[in-house]
Amino acid sequence: MINTLIGDIGHASVIVAFVAAIVSSYAYFMASRAKVEATGDNSWRNLARGAFYVHGAAVLLVVFALFNIIYEHRYEYYYAWSHSSNHLPVYYMISCFWEGQEGSFLLWIFWHVLLGVVLMNSGKKNKMWEAPVMAMFSFVQLFLTSMILGVVIGDVKIGSSPFILMRDFMTDAPVFAMDPNFVPQDGTGLNPLLQNYWMVIHPPTLFLGFAATLVPFAFAMAGLWKGKFTEWVKPALPWSHFAAGILGVGIIMGAYWAYETLNFGGYWNWDPVENAVYIPWLVLVGAIHTMIAFRRGKSGLKASYILVISSFLLILYATFLTRSGILGNASVHSFTDLGLSGQLFAYLAAFAVLAIGLLVYKWKSIPTTEKELSTYNGEFWVFIGAAVLCLAGFQVLVTTSIPVYNSFLGFIGIESNAALPADQIEHYTKFQLWAGVGIALLTGIGQLLWWQKGEKTKSSFLDSIMLPGMLTLLFASLIIVLSKLGAFPETVDNPVYITLLVAALFAVFANLSIILNLLHKKVSLSGGAVSHIGIALMLIGILFSSGYSNIISQNTSGMLYSREFPEEINRDNVLLWRNTPVEMDKYTVSYHGQYLEVKDVPEYVNRELLFPTADEYKAIARADIKVNDKVYFKTGDTLELHSPENTYYKVEYKEREGDDQFTLYPRAQVNPNMGLLASPDIKHFADKDLYSHVSSVPDPSEEKDWGELQEYEVAAGDTIILNDYVAVFNGIEPIKEVPGVVLGEGDVAVQADMKIYGERKDYHAHPVLMIKDQMMGRLPEEIADLGLRITFLNIDTENNRFKIGVNATQKDYIILKAMEKPLVNVLWIGTILMAVGFTMAIVRRNQEGPGAAKAPRPKKPRKVQAA
Template sequence: MINTLIGDVGHASVIVAFVAAIVASYAYFMASRQTTEESGDTSWRKLARGAFYVHAIAVVAIIFSLFNIIYEHRYEYYYAWSHSSNHLPVHYMISCFWEGQEGSFLLWMFWHVALGVVLMNAGKKNKQWEAPVMAIFSFVQIFISSMILGVVIGDFKLGSSPFILMRDFMADAPVFAMDPNFKPADGTGLNPLLQNYWMVIHPPTLFLGYAASLVPFAFAIAGLWKGKFSEWIRPALPWSHFAAVTLGVGIVMGAYWAYETLNFGGYWNWDPVENAVYIPWLVLVGGIHTMIAYRRSKQGLRASFILVITSFVLILYATFLTRSGILGNASVHSFTDLGLSGQLFTYMMAFVVLAIGLLVYNWKKIPTTEKELSTYSAEFWVFIGAAVLCLAAFQVLVTTSIPVYNAFLGFIGIESNAALPADQIAHYTKFQLWGGVAIAILTGIGQLLWWKKANKKSFKDAITMPLMLTLLFASLVIILSNKFDIFTFKLDNPVYILLFVVSLFAVFANFSIILGLLQKKVTLSGGAVAHIGIALMLIGILFSSGYSNIISQNNSGLLYSREFPDEINRDNVLLWRNTPVQMDRFKVSYHGQFQEVEGVPGYVNKELLYQTDDMYKAIARGNIQVGEQVYFETGDTLELVSPENTYYEVNYESDKENFVLYPRAQVNPNMGLLASPDIKHFAGKDLYTHVSTVPDPNEEKDWGELQEYEVTAGDTIVINDYIAIFNGIEQIEQVPGVQLAKGDVAVQAAMKIMGERKNYHAHPVLMIKDQMMGRVPEVIEDLGIRITFLNIDTENHRFKIGVNVTQKDYIILKAMEKPFVNVLWIGTIIMAIGFVMAIVRRNKEGNTGEGKTPKAKEKRKAQVA
C-alpha cells in the first residue's frame, strides 16, 4: 500500500497557504483603509500579520514536503518520477525541485514570503506603508499559490499540483490497472543539461530578482492608492537597486551556465526565454534612474511610476511567455503547457488593469514641475538614458512577442504566418549594438554632469582628462591589433571601434568621479562603480562576441559526411585517435574516452574500467592512480559519477604551452548528442572546445573478419600493422564481472602490442565455467583491435588467438577563441558591487531620513558640488 501522508501534508499546506493569502490580503486591505493613528484599532493589522505568518509557515511546509518526495525517491509521485532519479547527488536534487513549473512557482512564493516578512518587520517602524504594500504582496501570493492548487472540477482546472500520484496522472496506463500501488524503481532523471552547479544557484537568484521587483511595484501602487505620490520613492529606491542587481546577476549566471554547458559557442543566443528576463531588467534600470532624478530635482515622478509598474508587469509577461507553452516552437528551454495559460493570462491582466486604472485615475494628481531641462542638466541626460534603455527593451519585446501575436490572431480567427527572424543573433545585435553605444556615451556624460556643476566650463574641465585617456588608450589598442601580432583580432570594424571608444570613455569618466569622491565621501560612488561595471561588460561582449575566432577550420579538403550540416564540415576538425592534427598554432590530438569515478580526482580512462550490469558500478581492470597515489587496485568495485557522460581527452601542444582539455558529451536517446565544452582560460582570452560528432556508443562496432593465429610463448606477430608479442599465459583467480565457482578455471594470455605512442598490454581471458567454455576478449580502442583467447593445445603447448579490427575511434571537434571574455565576468562583479554600495547608501538615507530636512538638503547639495 502506498503511503500518501507526505503528499497529503503538502497538498493541505497548499490549500492553507492559498486561504491564508486571501485572508492576509483582505485584512491588509481593510487595515489600509483606516490608519491606526485615527482609530487606535489594530485588529485588522494583527489579523493580517497572523494570516501572512500562517501563509509563510504553509509555504515552508510545502517546500519540505516536495523536497522530501524528491530526496526519498518517492516515485509514486509524478513530480519525483519525472524530475529525479536514484543516483542524483543532493545538489542536483535541489535542481530537480525547481526544474518543473510547480517547483519554480513554489520558489517564487518562498522569496515573496521572505521579502514579505522583512517588509512586515520594517513596517513596525513605518506603519504607513505596511498595510497597503503587504496587501499587494498578499494579493500576488493568492495568484501564485493558485498555480499549484491542483483543483479540478469537471473541465475547470485551477493550478497544477506537484503532489499528484503517478496512478492519477497516468490513470490510463495498463500497469496501474493491474497494480494500483505500482511504484517505479527509478525516475526519469534530471535533464542532463541542468546537471550543472550553476543550475543550483542561478534559478534561486533569478527568482529572487523576480520577487524583489514586486517591492518597488507594491510601493508605487500603494503610493497611488493612498495618495502618497512622492513619498513612495524613498522606501522603494533601495529595493529597486536590490531587484536590479539580483535580476542582473541572475541573468549573467544563466549566461555563464550556457557558456560552459551548451555548445552553441557563446553565452547569449537571444532565445525568447533569455529575452523575457532581459526586457524587464532594462526597464527597471531605467526606472531607477528616473527615481534618483526625482529624489534630486523633483522631476520624473510620472516616468518613475510608469517604469516601475511596467518592469513588474513585464516580469508577469515573461512568466506567461515561458510557462504558457506559447514559446514551445520558438524556444529551446521554455516550459511546456500544463493547462495554466488561461490562469497565467488572468494573473497578468489583473495587475495590468489594477496598475493602469490607478495610474489613469491619479494621473493629474501626480506632482510635476515646470522647471526646464538644459543641455548641461544632469536630469536631462538621465531621462535620455532611461529612454534609450526602454527603446532597447521595446525592440527585443516586439520581436520576442511574435508567437503571442500569432496565437492572439489565431484566437480571433485570423491566420498569421509571422515568424521569428531566421538569424536572431544578427537581428537583435544590429539594434542592441547601437543601444550599447548610446548607453556607454550617456553613462559617461550623464555621470560627469551629475557630479559636477551644470555649466559649460565645469563640464569641459571634467570631460577633458577622461577624453584624453580614452583617445590614448583606444589608439594604442587599435594600432597594436592592426599593425602587430599581439591580439588574435584586428580592431578595424568602425562600429566596433565606436563602441570600444565610448565604453572606454565611460570607464575613465566614472573612474575620475570615484577619485573625486574619495576626498569627500566614498560611499556616494556606488553609481560610478556600477557604471564602470556596465562599461566593462560592454567591452567584454564586444570582443568575446564580435571577435570570436574559430580555429578548428577544416583544411583537409575532405567532406566528413554529406549528411552533416555545412557548419560541421567547414568549422570542425576530424581527430582520429592518437593522430595529431595541426589546428591554427596548436598541434591537437585525441587520446581516448574517460569517465568520472567517485573518489578519484580528474577523470579515469575507460580502458581501465570493466562495466558491470549496474551502469553506475565498474570493476578496475588495473590500478587506478593519480600521480603516486593509488585510489583503486585491480579487481576493486568502484562507483561511476555520471556513466552517461563521456569525457574526451584532447591534447593541445604549441611552442609556448601544452595543456589537456576534457570536453564532455553523451548520446541521449531522446535528445541526441548533448555536448558541453571544456574551456582553457588565459589572461586575454578563452579557448572554447567541444565535440560536434562522436561515434554512437549504442551502436555495435563493425568488426572485421576474425583472423586466427597459432602462437607459442615468445612468438611475434603483426596485428593491423602493429607488432605484437605473445608472452605466455597465466591462471587467474578472478574475472571481472564473472563469479567463479569451485571447479571453474580461468587463464589469461599476456600480450604486448607496440603502438605509435606507447606499448599496450592485452589480457584476453579463456575460462571454463560450469563445464562450458567462455571468453572475455580484450579491446584496445587506441588501435581499433579486439583480441580473443580462442583455445589451448595442451599437448603441443600452442595457443590460438583471434583478432578483429575495426575503424579507429574518432571525434569531430570545434574550437574557438573568445578574446577578453573575462572582462564581461569582471564587469558583472563590479556592477554588482556598485549596486550593493548604492543599496547601503539609499537604505541609510531611508533609515536616517537624510535629505528630508532643509538642513540635510543643503548638506547633500554641498556633497554633490
C-alpha cells in the first residue's frame, strides 16, 4: 500500500496555514480599529499574533513535507515524480523544490512568514504600525496560501496541491487502472538547464525580493488607512532599499545564470518573464527616490504613494503573466497553466481595487507642499530621474503585455493577432539605451545638486560639475583613441554608444566626487553615490559586452556545413574535426574528444576510458583514472557518473603569436524532447571573456555509418596499415575480467594488444575475444579519434595467427561558436557596488533618529481689513 502520511500532513498543514491567515488578518483588522487602539485593549492583537505564529509553523511543516517527498524519492506523489529523479544530488533536489509552481508559491509564502515575524518583533519604534501592516501581510498570505490549497468545492477548484498522488493526477493512465498502488521507480528529473548552482540560489533571492516589496506597500496602505499620511515613509524607506537591493541582485543572478548556462551568447534576452521582474524593480527604485525627496524637502508624497503601490501591483501582474499560461509560447521561462488563472486574476484584481480605491478615497487628504522646485534644486532632478525610470518600465510593460491584450480582446469577442516584435532585443534596446543615458546623466547631476553646499545657483553648480565633466571628457577620449588602436574588437565610433559612454562616465566621476567630499563626515552617507556608481558601471559593462561583442569563429573555409542549418550556424561557427587544428582569429583551436563528469575525480574524464554498463550512471574504468599522477580509480573499478546525459567537449586554444594556452569544456546534451541543449564554457580575462559553446554535434541516437569490415591475419610483431594509420600487433594476453560481463567457471577471455600511431599521439587498442557458456563473443575497441573500430575475430591456434577486423567511419567533430565579450566584468563589478550601496543606505536609514517626517502646515489665510 502507498504510504500517504507525509502528504496528508502536508495538505492538512496547508489548510491550517490558510485558516490561520484568515484569523490573523481579521484579528489584526479588528486590532487596528480606532476604538480598540484608544482603550489599549491588546486581546485582538494577541489573537492575531498567535494566529500568525500558527500560520508560520504550518508553513514550515508544509516546507518540510514537500522537501521530504522529494528527498525520499516518494514518486507516488506527482510533484516528486515530475521534478526529481534518483540520481540528483541534494543541492539539485533543493532546486526541484521550487521548479514547480506550487513550490515557488510556497517559497514566496515562506519569505513572507519570516518578514512578518521580523516586523512583529521590530521593537517599540514600529509598535503603532504592527496591526495595520500585519493585517495587510496576513491578507496577502491568505491569497498566496490559497494557491496551494488544492481543495475542490463543487465544480470550483481552489489552488493546486503539491501533495496530489500520481494516481489522482493521471487518472486516465492505464497502469493505475491495473494497479492503483503503482509507484514509478524513477522520476522524470530536473530540467537539465536548471541543473546549475545559480538555480539553487537565484530563485530564493528573487522571491525574497518579491516578498520584500510587500513591506513598503503594507506601510503605505497602513498610512492611508490610519490617516498617518507622512509617518509611514520613515519605516518603509529602509525596507524599500532592502527590497530593491535584493530584487536587483536576484535579477542579475538570473542574468548570470543565462550567461553561464544558455547559449544565446548573452545575459539578457528581453524575454517576457525577464521583463516582468525588471519593470517593478525600476518602479521601486523610482519610489525610493521620491521617498528620499519627501524626507528631505516635504515634496513628492503623492508620487511616493503611487510608485510604492504600483511596484507591488506590478509584482502581482508579473505573477499573473508567468503563471496563468497567458504568455503561451511567447516565453521560454513561463509556467504552464495549472487552472489557477482565475485565482491569479482575482489576487491581482483584489489588491488593485483595494489599493487604488483607498488611494483615490484619501487622495485629497494627502498633504502637499506649495514649495516650488528650481532647476538647481536636487529634489527636482530626483523627480525627473524617477520619471525616467518609470517611463523605461512603461515602455517594456506596453510591449510585454501584448499577449494580455490579445487574450482580453478575445474574451470580449474581438479577434486580435498582435505579435511580439520579431527582434525583441533591437525593439527594447533602442528605447532602453536612451533611458540608460538619461538615468546616468541624472544620477550625476542630481547627486551634485543634492549634496551641493551653500546657495544653489548656476555658478555653484558649474563649479561642482567642472572636475567630473573634465575627467569624463578625458577618459571618454582615451577610450575612443584606444579603440582605434585596436584595444577593442571594434572602433568605438557609434554616436549613440558614445553618448551612453559619456553619460555613464560622468555618473561615475560625479558620484565619486560626492564620496570623496563625504568621507570626512560619515561613510554611510555615501550609500546612494556608491549604488549610482554601480549602476553606471553596469551600463558601461552592458554597452561594451553587448554592443561590441565580437564573434571570432567566422567560417572562412568557404564550405557550407549543411543546407539544413540556419545561415547563422554556417556563417558564425567553425567546424572542428577531432585532433585537427584550425586557425580561428588569433588562436589555433583543436577539439580533442568527449569527456564525462565522474564523482570523486576533480577533472573531466575521457569517455574512451569508461566502459558503459546497464546502469547509465555507472561505468567501468578501462584504464587507470588519474589526475596529476594521482590515481583515483584503477582499471576495472566501477565508478559513478554525475550526469551521463551531459557531454563535455575538450577544446584547446593556443595563441599563434603568444604563449597563452588554455582548455575549455563546453557542455552539450542531445535531449529527446528539447533537442541540443548546449551550455558554454568561459575563459575569463581581466578585460574580456572568451565565450565558447557547441552549436552542433553528431546525433548520438543515430547509429554510426561504419564502412565495410576489413579483415587482417597477423602474428605477434606484425605491422599493418589501418585507414592510413600505422598499427603494430603486439600479441594477445588472457584476462580474468571483462567489463560488463560476468565470467563463469570454464569461460575464457583474451585481449589483443595493438598500438596505433596517430597524427598527434599513439593509441592502445585491446579488443576482446571470449568464450562464455560455450559461445564465442567479441567486444570491439573503438578509437573515436581515428574513426576506427577494431574487433578481435578469431585465433588460429595451429599456426599461432590471429584475425583482426577493422571498420572505419567519419571522424568525430563538433561545430563551435566563440565570441569575445569585452569589459563584461565591469557589469558584474557594478552589480556588487550597487548591492553595497543599497546595504549602506539601509544601515543609514535604520540609524536615523526617531523623528518622523511631518506634514507641511497649511498657510494661514491673511486677514483682510474692511475698508
